[in-house]
Amino acid sequence: MRRSIALKFGTALATAAAVVAGVALSMTHASAQTSGATGYATQNGGTTGGAGGQTVRATSGTEIHQALCNRASTSTPVIIEVSGTINHGNTDKVSGDSCDTADDVIELKRISNVTIVGVGGGAVFDQIGIHIRESSNIIIQNVNVRNVKKSGSPTSNGGDAIGMEADVRNVWVDHVTLEASGGESEGYDALFDLKNNTRYVTLSYSILRNSGRGGLVGSSDGDSGNSFITYHHNLYQNIDSRTPLLRAGTAHTYNNHFTGINKSGINSRFGASVQVDNNYFEDSKDVLGTFYTDDMGYWEVSGNIYDNVTWSSDGSDNHPAGPNPQSTTSVSIPYGYDLDDAGCVPEVLQETAGADKGLLVSDGNCSAEQPTGGPSDGPSDEPTGDPTEPGGSNLSIGAGSDGSSKAGGTSYGNVRDGDMSTYWSPSGPTGRISIKWGSDVTVSAINIREASGAEGDIDSWQVVNHDTGAVLASGSGAGVISFSPTALRKIDFVITSSSGTPRVAEFETYA
Template identity: 75%
Template sequence: MRRSVALRLSAGLATMAVAVGTGVALSMPEASAAPSGATGYATQNGGTTGGAGGQTVRATTGTAIHQALCNRASRSTPIIIQVEGTINHGNTAKVSGDSCSTAAGVIELKQISNVTIVGVGSGAVFDQLGIHIRDSSNIIIQNVTVRNVKKSGSPTSNGGDAIGMESNVRNVWVDHVTLEASGGESEGFDGLFDMKDNTQYVTLSYSILRNSGRGGLIGSSESDTSNGYVTFHHNRYENIDSRTPLLRGGIAHIYNNHYVSLNESGINSRAGARAKVDNNYFEDSKDVLGTFYTDAAGYWQVSGNIFDNVTWSEPGGDNNPAGPDPKSNTTVNIPYSYNPDDAGCVPGIVSQTAGADKGLKVSDGDCSPQTPSPTPTATPTSPSPTPTTPTPTATPTQPGGTNLSLGAGADGSSKADGTSYGNVRDGNMNTYWSPAGSTGAVSIKWGSPTAVSTINIREAAGSVGNIGSWRVVNADTGAVLASGSKAGVISFPRTSLRKITFEITSSTGTPRIAEYETYAG
């Protein structure tokens, strides 16, 4: 549901487009600006390193960014693209090549991996031009401003999203960016930070989102619940109507953010979403947490938050605010370590660290800003996880005990024509599931917590050996339980969970899983 209100614009917000020629500036800089390490859920699922270890190039136009992507040896060759100046429609053209799939009028990161885009020098501004991430993984966007991206009117870009992710996106870290609009949907703008269609393991940190009708969403509809494992920390949301963010399904960790002037609603957890909301500062706002504009309930775990001049509406119908005295109604287990600041100092620390051109300063967890040291730029492999223990290879030994998958539920990321998720737990080796492409995920799920320590991935006849690398994920928390190569029996520490995912990250042929067996061990 969309409600338009008059936006109180910041006095310094520029809305003009700057006319720049289409010439491309692309050169080797003297030094590489390496970002500090990722945080939050972007550290899971193998981690997020972006273009670390790859070539560094400088780009002053959108066309140059596309050329840098297209000039790589492959779609996964690591690269750090340093951006300076104003990027707009006038200097952003489509570039073709085997290692890219770009488009005019948008910065297109499509079907690629291992890329960092970082603003340098006098700064990087994407003016009326959005950044689109699709079918991609291991992406870092840092120290840039994206402003006034429209879905209607002229010019349009990226469906009106400042940064938008969709369709099997994994491991994205967006850090120290400024995302802003100058109006709501009626003025032609959409979301500032949107994720949909199976986007997972994302962190938005030390950023400013302001002057927009919509902050951002996770899930495009009540049925798009394949997204999640997203962290929001040390961000400032200012003069936003709603969606800070809107969560449809999935899990989010929201801590140490400063919310100012949320005009209609704030964190909107719905359609079974679960959010851990801790040590945030909410100020001069309305209905900052709850389930809004739907009767599909969401859930939250709250602690350590400060509500300063926050008003709450009466519950009823499709309106279920968490206040005026928010209480937890779920529990969310966070799989990574973090050191939150006290909520009382959040406005101060966020004002010193959040946004582009702040020197990449971060908090030390004790309310003091720090300038991080660059992380070593080790060359990443594909965004498969790098476990601390030796990588296991699945074995063919049949486990004992009861196959817990029989009678359980199943879902996944995609399915090829003629296949079904349910085929992996029907006890029939003649039926199978295949992803729509060469990679994908399939899950077994139960209605209550179930202890599992072993799975057995059995490939259909004629496709044995087609599965290459894989990871096993606790879908409740996002924690990677095991990773390795080749299908078979996979063991890991006994874990109680409601849903366990087997994700294929590479293959040598069409993957076909006849049975996905689970055992307590």
């Protein structure tokens, strides 16, 4: 069952705002991308697509190719506004010095500075895939891509709805709907594949559904040069596996809704690292782990909800993160981002994700009340206690948390829920508990509150700036600990000795 929620939003990301179904949302228009790229697509110089270039209308695949080929050079910016249905019958190769196109596929090859955006009554790419190869600074927004096949008839793009390969850089795919009508046996491959040295990509506010494969990063274990991928505010629905499959590299997945994941979900393998924040996993199986191989990947988890998720047993070639997922690595995210509570995510995405939604986005301040249903690795509800000591607001409320280990029946999230009856314990007499944020905050004091009956169990400790490794304070006992104001994204309370198994009920942080 989903959580009962109250949605609250602050300042809008765009200049116009809308209220839909009682949810305050910010809105942009297809012809004016006012909110800009997010996630890893903002790095490596950023992703602006065809901004500043000529705007061209296209109602066929051939006209899309013509818009590319009519530019002065392969890097001349262009915004291509697409309406109607693009299919095999209207998509032909066009030649020119500023393009390299092909029949029966939208080919963005050896070019840069291009935006393709759906307008008007919508843009549908019917059985036609979008292929990005040896290109950079590309935006694809507000389009539907459906039923692209690799076998049978007709075929396009190797069966991928959107595929990228061969030295691709800086792509933002936003508010798209990618769907198939079955799996590999029906002729389909994946919805969103990244291969052969593809980097700095963001997939946001999109729907991926009804496919055997969501997508992968790296075509084989030898294809390990792909990295820096963000997936946020996407709906994955009725997909067998690969949401995504990650081979090496670094990824960040947050505020996504996974429902009906039938075999396996986020598959981190072959040394990949993925930060998994505030996602809602529902009615699914094995939503996180290393699957179909013993070459392990790693994950950092925080704030996720697991609602009716089943987990298989650990064994050869099968290593699920559950039934009680915990972090196996620490991932440093270089960009700022705002997190909606996981309990809000299904309702937020119902109004915002996919094509033809008016490019609505959340401002990232949605919070959930009265949590019910399945377990989580960090609660999203509002605090029940008084978080005002030693002065100001407790910055841990609404943040993330993780640690070095946790004893059975305890949770990292218990230290930031405002409830003194819940707590975290390490699996032994020493351990680390951490509070983390998506962007820098300034902290000058913490308050370590021990659970009832455990007062005095903590002997010695260190407070550490996780970002730099600097020791901010050290001492013994619990309570209020002050130090010089420090800007950081993650702060550690490291218990170096104790008289038993410590129990930390609250790890409060203050500016």
